Every structure is written in structure tokens, then in C-alpha cells.
Amino acid sequence: xxxxxxxxxxxxxxxxxxxxxxxxxxxxxxxxxxxxxxxxxxxxxxxxxxxxxxxxxxxxxxxxxxxxxxxxxxxxxxxxxxxxxxxxxxxxxxxxxxxxxxxxxxxxxxxxxxxxxxxxxxxxxxxxxxxxxxxxxxxxxxxxxxxxxxxxxxxxxxxxxxxxxxxxxxxxxxxxxxxxxxxxxxxxxxxxxxxxxxxxxxxxxxxxxxxxxxxxxxxxxxxxxxxxxxxxxxxxxxxxxxxxxxxxxxxxxxxxxxxxxxxxxxxxxxxxxxxxxxxxxxxxxxxxxxxxxxxxxxxxxxxxxxxxxxxxxxxxxxxxxxxxxxxx
Numbered sequence: 001x002x003x004x005x006x007x008x009x010x011x012x013x014x015x016x017x018x019x020x021x022x023x024x025x026x027x028x029x030x031x032x033x034x035x036x037x038x039x040x041x042x043x044x045x046x047x048x049x050x051x052x053x054x055x056x057x058x059x060x061x062x063x064x065x066x067x068x069x070x071x072x073x074x075x076x077x078x079x080x081x082x083x084x085x086x087x088x089x090x091x092x093x094x095x096x097x098x099x100x101x102x103x104x105x106x107x108x109x110x111x112x113x114x115x116x117x118x119x120x121x122x123x124x125x126x127x128x129x130x131x132x133x134x135x136x137x138x139x140x141x142x143x144x145x146x147x148x149x150x151x152x153x154x155x156x157x158x159x160x161x162x163x164x165x166x167x168x169x170x171x172x173x174x175x176x177x178x179x180x181x182x183x184x185x186x187x188x189x190x191x192x193x194x195x196x197x198x199x200x201x202x203x204x205x206x207x208x209x210x211x212x213x214x215x216x217x218x219x220x221x222x223x224x225x226x227x228x229x230x231x232x233x234x235x236x237x238x239x240x241x242x243x244x245x246x247x248x249x250x251x252x253x254x255x256x257x258x259x260x261x262x263x264x265x266x267x268x269x270x271x272x273x274x275x276x277x278x279x280x281x282x283x284x285x286x287x288x289x290x291x292x293x294x295x296x297x298x299x300x301x302x303x304x305x306x307x308x309x310x311x312x313x314x315x316x317x318x319x320x321x322x323x324x325x326x327x328x
Contacts, residue, residue, distance in 0.1 A: 001035045006046045013051070014187050018240075022060055029055075029066050038074040039081065049074060153181040158188045162196065172218050173199050179225035179234070186238050194237060194244060201248040220252055230257035270324075290318035291325070 009028055016024035032052070036042075043049040052074075055067035155174040158181065164170055176195035184191065198221065206214040225234050233255055236242035253264070286296040297319045302312040315326045
């Protein structure tokens with residue numbers, strides 16, 4: 001099986017995984033297992049070894065087991081091939097094999113000092129555990145997708161082609177793609193699929209209504225997705241932890257980052273303390289002890305913040321350190 005065929009199977013496998021078609025996933029993986037003759041060059045160029053390696057943690061036990069068998073088989077085959085063609089020691093052979101399955105680390109060149117002696121840098125730590133949880137260090141050489149990371153990837157740089165026939169819709173999909181791919185190295189097909197589905201759902205939500213509502217909805221979604229302080233939302237949508245359907249009905253408050261939500265809660269809490277309306281003034285009491293300064297000089301007032309059949313909420317303020325708390 002040549003390079004183009006492997007790449008095509010990888011795209012088909014990505015689509016099947018994205019659509020959660022178990023039978024198709026197993027069928028494609030079996031083709032790869034039976035027909036691919038693994039070489040170090042093929043694995044490095046297609047990154048198929050890295051991709052299959054990630055499926056070892058797939059929730060489906062059959063898929064996970066098949067992925068482990070494929071990786072083991074390919075690693076052994078490449079190691080045997082390397083030992084035949086290169087007169088290298090066992091350590092270098094292992095490193096060569098791993099290049100097809102995990103991201104390689106650079107080897108710093110030897111340097112000559114002023115006396116002509118050759119010195120080498122401190123030993124470089126390597127992770128050869130094949131762990132899916134391993135992360136790429138700043139000095140790690142990156143694949144094509146990794147190089148387009150940290151805000152460098154865009155619809156145009158990834159050379160994406162998608163036409164709906166409506167230039168406005170095409171532009172919205174492009175902006176959605178840019179916001180989702182902002183700091184991701186996930187396959188372009190997966191991210192494009194997410195962007196297309198989001199735009200389609202929003203279009204259906206506002207079908208027949210003013211175009212402004214459609215634009216405003218997408219503008220708010222894109223703004224929250226591109227927020228550098230809100231990576232959780234972006235990664236959740238890309239990974240599928242937040243489904244496209246759920247994302248499209250989330251409010252701006254739901255999409256906000258955890259920091260913003262915490263700030264909003266603080267503001268709401270402060271407003272509750274200030275919102276006394278036409279009620280009685282705060283009463284001074286020594287019934288409560290401040291948890292910060294341990295003093296009993298406090299004022300309090302009560303307010304109905306929930307339904308009428310629920311008890312009132314008591315708001316307490318320490319007059320010494322201005323600490324505030326509430327209880328029902």
C-alpha cells in the first residue's frame with residue numbers, strides 16, 4: 001500500500017471516528033493491519049502510527065485492542081527493518097522506530113571548545129512510553145499540524161476548500177473554523193466538520209427571521225471560542241465533549257470562561273447585598289461571628305431571594321473588616 005492510499009485510509013478512519021461508526025472503524029483498521037507494509041519513512045510522512053496509537057485509549061474495547069496489536073506489529077516490523085539496513089546500536093534502533101509513533105525529540109549537535117575537544121550537552125530526557133498523555137515539549141520538532149499551532153492555523157493556511165454556494169455562509173464557516181483551530185493540532189477534517197454543523201444548526205434556528213439575528217448569534221459564538229482565556233470551551237467543542245447541538249443552544253453566560261463566571265458571581269453577590277430596596281435598614285447584632293476577624297460586630301438584613309415557600313436569605317456584614325456572607 002503506497003503513501004496516497006494510506007493517507008486516504010487515514011482520512012476515512014478520521015471521518016468514521018468522528019461519526020462514531022464502530023463497524024467502519026474496525027474495517028478500516030483491519031485494512032491497515034493487513035495491507036500496510038510499515039517503513040520508518042511511511043510512518044513519519046503519514047503520521048499513521050501516531051494516529052493509530054491514540055486509538056489505544058478508545059472507549060470501545062475491540063477498537064482499543066486492535067490499535068494496540070497494530071502498533072506492536074508495526075513497531076516490530078520497523079525495528080527489524082532498521083536492524084537489517086543500519087549498523088546501529090539497540091538504543092538508536094529503538095529511537096528510530098519510535099519516530100513513527102511518537103513525536104521525536106531533537107538531538108543537539110556536538111560542539112568543539114577552544115581546545116578542540118568535543119563536548120556534548122546534558123542528556124536529553126526522552127519519553128518512550130508511548131503514553132497518550134505525553135505532551136510535546138517546546139523544543140520538540142513538530143508535524144505539519146503542530147507547526148500551525150499557537151494561533152498560526154487558519155482556514156486559508158490549512159488550505160481548506162468548502163463551498164455552500166452562499167458567500168456569506170462560506171465566510172461564517174471560515175470564521176468558525178479559524179476560532180476552533182486557534183490553538184489546536186486536531187485533524188482539519190474534524191474541525192471543518194464541527195464548523196459546518198454549527199453554521200447549519202444556527203441557520204436552521206433563524207430560518208425565515210432577520211439575517212441580523214443569524215449574524216449576531218454566530219458573532220457571539222466566534223468571540224467566545226477565540227477568547228484566549230477560555231480554552232476549555234474551544235477544546236470541548238473540538239473534542240466533542242461539548243456536542244455541537246448543545247453548543248448552539250448555550251447562552252453567552254454559559255459560554256463564558258470560568259474566570260468571567262466567577263467575576264459575575266461576585267458582582268451578583270455584591271448586588272444582592274446592596275439591593276435592599278425599600279425594606280428596613282440593616283440591624284446591628286452580636287449573634288454572628290466573622291470568620292475572618294472573629295469579631296461579633298455585625299449588621300444583617302433578610303431578603304426573599306427564592307420562591308415564596310422557601311425561607312428568607314440572611315445577609316450579614318462585619319462592621320470591622322467588611323467581610324460579607326449569607327445563609328438561609
